[in-house]
Amino acid sequence: MEYYLMSEGTVYGPYTLPEMKSLPLLADTPVHMSLWPSDKWVYASDLPELRDCLSSLPGSSSPQVTTSAATNVIQIIQPQPANNPPATISLSNTSNYTAPAPDPKPEVVDNGGFGWWLLGCCIPIVGLVLYLVWRDTKPKTAHSLCVGTIFGIIFSILDYVILFGLGVMESLLPYIYM
DSSP, X not given: OOEEEEETTEEEEEEOHHHHHHSOBOTTOEEEETTSOTTOOEEGGGOHHHHTTBOOOTXXXXXXXXXXTTTTEEEEEEOOOTTSOOEEEEEEOOSOOOOOOOOOOOOOOOOOOHXXXXXXXXXXXXXHHHHHHHTTTOHHHHHHHHHHHXXXXXXXXXXXXXXXXXXXXXXXXXXXTO
């Protein structure tokens, strides 16, 4: 697994876990793992495998981090007791790693197929509700639902009219053949 760390907007790495443990990391150093989504960065103190190697000396301040923009090098200066000079570790950005862009949203399928027309025709209330929900995001499917719903309503009205007419004719048959 590869780790990346960030300082002042520049990403450094990849580093293996043993390499990360050899660095004097700060608790608030942003860290990214290669298996994570591209926008997920956490602090080094949030990773259990890095907690034991975070830089801290009793009674001293945290390490100082300086970045040289001209050479693209991070220097981490670890405070030492008064009788020892500070230890300096330099990290160079050789990978030019750029975190990948987040995945784009999946493309919405809007085919306006016959199935949606048939659903609107057979169950007009469902067709109307789905039309109102999808009219902006899926215009072809919404149009198919709308046409199917209108056709279903017209078909239902014609069906009632025809059945009513047949019922009236059926009720008049005894009087016609007397």
